[in-house]
Structure formats: C-alpha cells, structure tokens
Amino acid sequence: MSVDSACAVELKGVTFKRGSRSIFNNVDIRIPRGKVTGIMGPSGCGKTTLLRLMGAQLRPASGEVWVAGQNLPALSRSDLFDARKQMGVLFQSGALFTDLDVFENVAFPLRVHTQLPDEMIRDIVLMKLQAVGLRGAIDLMPDELSGGMKRRVALARAIALDPQILMYDEPFVGQDPIAMGVLVRLIRLLNDALGITSIVVSHDLAETASIADYIYVVGDGQVLGQGTPDELMGSDNPRIRQFMKGDPDGPVPFHFPAPDYRADLLGAR
C-alpha cells in the first residue's frame, strides 16, 4: 500500500482493543511532515495509547501505522528497533535513566547507536543541552533536577540523534508557568530550527493551540474533529466546541451516570 510522502506518520483504519474493550475503532490520522500537530482530547480518551501505537510500543488489532515510509506493525523486532532511531519521544515523567547523570543521559543514544569519539559526543551533548538551556546542569543527577528540568534534559536526549519525528506525551502537565512557557517555546523552536515533525499529545488547550499547526481531537475511540486551532474553535460540533471552550457540561456530562438525585436523597431516608 502506498503512503503519502507529505505525511510523516499515517494511521490507516487503526483499531485497538484492551481485552474486549475497544479503545480506537477504525481511526485514520495523517500527521503532516515538518509541522507541529496536536492530538487533544479529554483525559482517559486514549491519547497516550495513540502515541504508543505510533511508536509501535502497542500493536493495533487491525490497520496500518506508517512512519517514515514503513508500516511499523509489520516489521520484525530488530527492524522495529532500527526504525525507532528516527523517532524521539518525550515521556510524561521525562523517563531519565536514574543511574546516569545529565551528560550520560543525553549521550546515551549517541553511545549506543554511533561510533563517534568521546570528544565529539561531548560537543554534541553540550549543544543539545545548550538548546534546552541546561548546559550548566551537565554533572547533576536526575534526582537533583526539578520536574521541568527533567523534561528539558529528556528533550535534549530525544533530539540527540536528530530524529525526523519528535513525539511529546503530555509535556505541560504539572509544570509551573515559567517551565510551561519554556517548553512551549522550545517545542516550536526545535520544530522550526531542526525541520522535524512534532506530535504533541496534550489536553492543555491554550498551550497546544498556541504552537500547533494542526490539531486532531479524539474521543470515544474516534477522531471527533480535525483542523487548524482557529477552525476547531469555530467548529459546529458540540463535543469539539465543549472541549475547545472548556465548558463543564455538555455532550460530555459533568456527572457520572447515577440514579435520579432527588430519588436518591429521599430514598436514603
């Protein structure tokens, strides 16, 4: 099957289940090359699952996941690990290796995938850390870093091999306003400076909308809507409107399904 060269990542008819529960049902997503694409949706709708499908850490029940011209679920285990060298992922927790210091964390992909001499690895690491503003933290251990700093070091590690695609899993969660502003700026800056494709999975509307060129809104196992942030803000779809405006009640109810309130109260007596 052919794949659109304008797309860095393409999901075709992807269905994913956990046990008998369907998480995604025949989903089609096309991530344009060289752009920042946001994947948004309410908590628990499967955004991180979608990211793991794109990285082939999860296998779909059916459908195809094309990344840089390869259908990842069809690859062998060793080919899959090779294919992942062109992807970088910023995990929610940063996922730094706790037994390595900042320098060794960022140098890790270079050490395992290249034969570069130590001097060159050092220079590359310094450049990557400079890009995220943490060159001065080179000797610190992960437990000496704040949450925001951990994510920036993880970002430096994710770009160490100059990947074609960079995926961010909830990068803004639990960040103070300064760290959040730094991350927002970095994501856009790295995308434009390195010419990579960025996929930002988030439910932080304002931050994602401020940097995304295109947004997919997912929910109920489907793509509820897609478009530029402005297009989605003006959407007629009530579910998208509720999400984009942050209304507490609407098609997604505020209340968990429960018996009639009045009957419940009176029945308790």
Add this chain to the structure above:
Amino acid sequence: MRQKSILERVRLLGRSSIDVLAVLGRSCLFLFHALVGRGGIGGGFQLLTRQLYSVGVLSLAIVVVSGMFIGMVLALQGYSILTKYGSEQAVGQMVALTLLRELGPVVTALLFAGRAGSALTAEIGNMKSTEQLSSLEMIGVDPLKYIVAPRLWAGFISLPLLALIFSVVGIWGGSWVAVDWLGVYEGSFWANMQNSVSFTDDVLNGLIKSLVFAFVTTWIAVFQGYDCEPTSEGISRATTKTVVYASLAVLGLDFILTALMFGDF
C-alpha cells in the same frame, strides 16, 4: 443453583489455567528474546561486570556470614549426635557432604532469591513504572538485551560461585567448631572429609544444582520485574512473588535433582 455453582467453579478453574499458561508462555518468549538473537548479552562486557558486582559481589556478605554459621551449627549438631556412637571423627565428612550436596546450593539459592532476586525485580519494576524501559525502546535499544540479558547472565554466573563460597566457608566454620572448640582430632576431620567427598558425585552435582537454581531464580526475578504492573503496589507484589516462587521452585527442583543424582532407582 448447585449446578450453576459447579459450572462457575469449572469456568474459574479454566480461566486460572489459561492465565497460568499465558504467563508461562510470556516468560518463555521473554527468555528467548533476552538470550537469543541479535545483540548478544546486550551492550557487552561492561554491563555484565556491573551486574556481576550488584548481583554477585553485593550478595557475598550475606552468603559468607550464613555459610559460616550454618557450618558451625552443622558441626555442633553433628558432634552431639556422632559422639553418642563414638564417631565424632566423622564430623568433617558429615559437614562437607551436607554442605556440598544440599545446603550449599539450596541455602545460597534461597538467600540469593531474597537478596539479589528481590532487588532485580524491584529495580526492573521501578524502571518500568518510571517509563525508563519504554524510553529505551523508543531510543531504539531493546531492553531485553540491554537491561534483562546482563542481569540474567550475572545471575547464572554468580550463584554457582556463591554456592561454592558458601560451602567452603561453611566447612571452615565447621572445622573451627569441631577442631578448635570441641577438640576433634584435626587429622581425622580433614582425612575423613578427603576420603568421602567425591568430586563428581558431590562437588559437581552440587554445582549442577546451583546452575539449575541460578537459571530458575534469576529468570523468575527478572521476569516478575518486567511483567509487573507499573505501580508501587504492583512492584511490591512482584517482589513478593519473586521470593515465594523462586524459593518454592528451588525446593521443588532440589527434590527432583536429588532423586535423579543420588536416588538408587
């Protein structure tokens, strides 16, 4: 109603059996991918030596101390029994055979499961819960080769050596109690031991036992860590499972191996 209850029990039994088979299948695939295929032991000699240190060298203290006390207790017990028959000179032989054939491999494996096995499970489980394993995967590094394989090899290599050290220290502890404290003639103590201990029947069989225990204990420990639920509760459950399953496996396999090696049938 009664019929439904029986059906329900049969259904639960079937489901449990399927779950057990699924775990066994997963653990076999896990072992296969970790040890076979591209990547060897996953990163080379440096990773292995680091694991040999944390799995083997750090277990040395508990093994040496336990070995010494067990050897001393064996000598005390042996002396008090053998002296009734005037055979206290055979204490050395009894201590050596008991340690080399049984207590060396078994107790070392149990200590290993408690110290190194639980640490391996907790370490790998913690890496899973903090997404370090996922992170490795997305960097293009197979965690089965990079994290699991060196730990498996380190366990296979360390445990037989630890068991040997346990037996040697135990015999030394036994000689200290029997010869230096209880006054058994030193010449008889060592000569009886030398005459009765066979390299192939006793030392080699004990070593084979240790290798089997090393394989099973380390496999259980790393698999439980890798397969655990990535939460603090999941890690603590997996650590408990490692100690319980590994201990039961060691004791069960010890019976089978002893029957095969020393049983007259």
